Amino acid sequence: MSDPTPTNPGITDAERDELRRHGILLTGLEELYNWGRSHSVWPLNFGLACCAIEMIAASMAKFDIARFGSEVFRPSPRQADLLIVSGTVTKKMAPQVVRLWNQMPEPKYCIAMGACAISGGPFKQGYNVLKGIDRFIPVDIYIPGCPPRPEALLHGLVQLQEKIRNQAIAGPDAPRHLQAEGNCDCPIPECGAHDIEPAQNDALWPKPPELVRPTKT
Amino acid sequence: MNATPLANPSSGAHVRSVPGDLPGDLMEVSMGPHHPSTHGVFRMIVTLDGETIVRLKPVFGYLHRNHEKLAENTSYLGSMPYTDRLDYLNSMTNNWAYARAVEQLAGIAVPERAEYVRVILAELTRLLNHTCLAGFLMQDCGCSGTPLMYAFREREKILDLFESLSGSRMMCNYQRFGGCRVDPSAAWLAAAQQLVDGYGPFLDEFEALLTGNEILLARTQGVGRLSAALAINAGVTGPMLRATGVNYDLRKVDGYGVYPRFQFRIPLGEHGDVYDRYMIRILEMRESLAILRQALAGLPAGPIMNPAAKLRGFRPKAGEAYGRIEGPKGEIGFHLVSDGGPNPWRYHVRAPSFINLTILEDLCLGHTVADAVIILGSIDIVLGEVDR
Numbered sequence: 389m390s391d392p393t394p395t396n397p398g399i400t401d402a403e404r405d406e407l408r409r410h411g412i413l414l415t416g417l418e419e420l421y422n423w424g425r426s427h428s429v430w431p432l433n434f435g436l437a438c439c440a441i442e443m444i445a446a447s448m449a450k451f452d453i454a455r456f457g458s459e460v461f462r463p464s465p466r467q468a469d470l471l472i473v474s475g476t477v478t479k480k481m482a483p484q485v486v487r488l489w490n491q492m493p494e495p496k497y498c499i500a501m502g503a504c505a506i507s508g509g510p511f512k513q514g515y516n517v518l519k520g521i522d523r524f525i526p527v528d529i530y531i532p533g534c535p536p537r538p539e540a541l542l543h544g545l546v547q548l549q550e551k552i553r554n555q556a557i558a559g560p561d562a563p564r565h566l567q568a569e570g571n572c573d574c575p576i577p578e579c580g581a582h583d584i585e586p587a588q589n590d591a592l593w594p595k596p597p598e599l600v601r602p603t604k605t
Numbered sequence: 606m607n608a609t610p611l612a613n614p615s616s617g618a619h620v621r622s623v624p625g626d627l628p629g630d631l632m633e634v635s636m637g638p639h640h641p642s643t644h645g646v647f648r649m650i651v652t653l654d655g656e657t658i659v660r661l662k663p664v665f666g667y668l669h670r671n672h673e674k675l676a677e678n679t680s681y682l683g684s685m686p687y688t689d690r691l692d693y694l695n696s697m698t699n700n701w702a703y704a705r706a707v708e709q710l711a712g713i714a715v716p717e718r719a720e721y722v723r724v725i726l727a728e729l730t731r732l733l734n735h736t737c738l739a740g741f742l743m744q745d746c747g748c749s750g751t752p753l754m755y756a757f758r759e760r761e762k763i764l765d766l767f768e769s770l771s772g773s774r775m776m777c778n779y780q781r782f783g784g785c786r787v788d789p790s791a792a793w794l795a796a797a798q799q800l801v802d803g804y805g806p807f808l809d810e811f812e813a814l815l816t817g818n819e820i821l822l823a824r825t826q827g828v829g830r831l832s833a834a835l836a837i838n839a840g841v842t843g844p845m846l847r848a849t850g851v852n853y854d855l856r857k858v859d860g861y862g863v864y865p866r867f868q869f870r871i872p873l874g875e876h877g878d879v880y881d882r883y884m885i886r887i888l889e890m891r892e893s894l895a896i897l898r899q900a901l902a903g904l905p906a907g908p909i910m911n912p913a914a915k916l917r918g919f920r921p922k923a924g925e926a927y928g929r930i931e932g933p934k935g936e937i938g939f940h941l942v943s944d945g946g947p948n949p950w951r952y953h954v955r956a957p958s959f960i961n962l963t964i965l966e967d968l969c970l971g972h973t974v975a976d977a978v979i980i981l982g983s984i985d986i987v988l989g990e991v992d993r
Binding site for chain 2: 442
């Protein structure tokens with residue numbers, strides 16, 4: 389039982405269920421729109437490392453990602469809705485990943501698949517590995533594992549669908565591409581003298597608060 | 606036909622014309638690192654005359670994960686899970702090569718049962734790798750879907766076996782110095798036997814679909830020819846080398862483990878083209894099945910782990926060792942230098958994918974872009990191992 393909301397004014401869930409029993413489907417435009425696009429998420433055909441093999445396995449017969457409407461792996465970012473960062477992102481690869489993300493049209497989503505994409509994982513100590521792709525692009529779903537099983541990827545996809553279904557298409561809660569500010573491209577890092585620059589996207593990964601140590605008296 | 610060297614060949618432009626001394630302009634195309642046919646994050650800078658390749662510059666390093674440096678800063682056993690992630694299709698053989706290197710370094714004996722189990726797992730891995738390779742190669746030929754689906758169906762069966770034995774589908778982390786981590790149960794061995802019995806019929810079905818197929822023959826025969834001399838000079842190993850007709854297989858040459866006890870043949874190619882490389886893998890799978898049948902029938906009882914092997918506080922005496930086995934992609938070896946400490950002083954991986962990839966330009970010159978894709982597919986690379 390939910391309160392009447394702007395999208396279904398003056399009607400409760402129980403009443404809607406009652407109507408559905410009589411063959412009347414009552415819905416709002418936002419709900420219908422989100423229902424449609426949540427079941428046709430087209431991922432980018434983009435593999436980075438070990439997790440990519442499990443991503444391929446998820447699209448094969450045993451796990452069959454087609455049951456969730458996402459079997460259409462697109463080779464071009466222009467046609468894709470979902471970037472699955474499937475594996476270790478190195479400093480050499482990070483600019484390409486961000487560039488691919490910028491090339492995808494809105495609305496777009498990102499899944500960080502596996503420990504490496506989330507935090508650098510087992511290779512975190514390495515000098516050439518990013519400490520997580522979420523420092524550069526906004527990540528919607530994190531799937532832990534090394535590599536995550538295909539079932540875990542499917543679970544992540546279902547969670548993403550849930551997220552899409554709950555998105556507003558107008559008003560202050562609307563996603564970034566529907567806001568008035570316009571350009572929401574992420575800055576593409578470049579190879580600097582010692583590290584990639586910038587080392588993170590400040591809008592996504594704000595600097596941690598400075599520790600205030602009590603002074604000795 | 607010579608392409609004029611570019612001032613800065615990696616400036617990021619994807620397609621641009623290259624001024625040459627020929628009447629028509631050459632064109633430079635950057636394939637990768639995001640390209641569905643490069644099997645990961647590999648980049649080829651291809652210079653084209655029309656559709657013919659006149660120059661090809663491979664660019665690696667997009668997946669350089671500091672494997673060797675990390676291994677020099679962790680204990681010997683701590684590197685074992687990292688070896689899983691080298692060639693992430695074949696974790697069992699990577700584990701075995703690394704365990705062999707450390708066993709040679711420290712002089713640890715391996716019980717007979719463990720040697721048999723290692724052979725069983727290595728041959729299952731070879732089945733897995735070659736099946737997936739055939740599927741991916743067909744995908745590169747443009748046959749998107751069906752063969753790869755068949756291959757992954759069989760792969761899942763093998764992964765189920767690996768999972769029930771080691772607890773993980775892909776990253777098995779199973780071998781230990783002086784044996785194996787878990788003793789396979791009778792039920793596991795029965796399941797393995799069942800898989801081996803069912804694999805021959807699968808291969809028959811797979812071959813009926815592919816081997817004599819008109820399109821496959823037209824696309825692969827005479828494409829990407831590799832001469833035996835070049836293969837030997839470049840250090841190419843594995844099915845790539847044997848497709849050129851060189852009889853070199855470490856299972857016979859070194860006779861490591863218990864391989865000398867088994868009857869099996871080494872398939873050899875003649876032309877060294879993509880088709881031979883495909884056929885070698887299919888035939889090797891049949892020989893792997895023969896080895897598996899013998900190993901499962903002859904598996905002795907006994908301990909799976911050398912009781913004298915030390916897991917904690919492991920410090921081999923100063924020295925160096927090179928352990929190698931015949932992995933599915935070629936000779937996979939680990940070179941370890943110890944200074945007596947708990948970590949290797951130097952740790953080097955001889956990665957077959959990387960060394961086999963060095964001849965890519967020689968294979969591709971004079972062919973079209975579409976052929977470069979299947980030549981790359983037939984080399985069988987995994988970028989985790991190429992870039993490490």
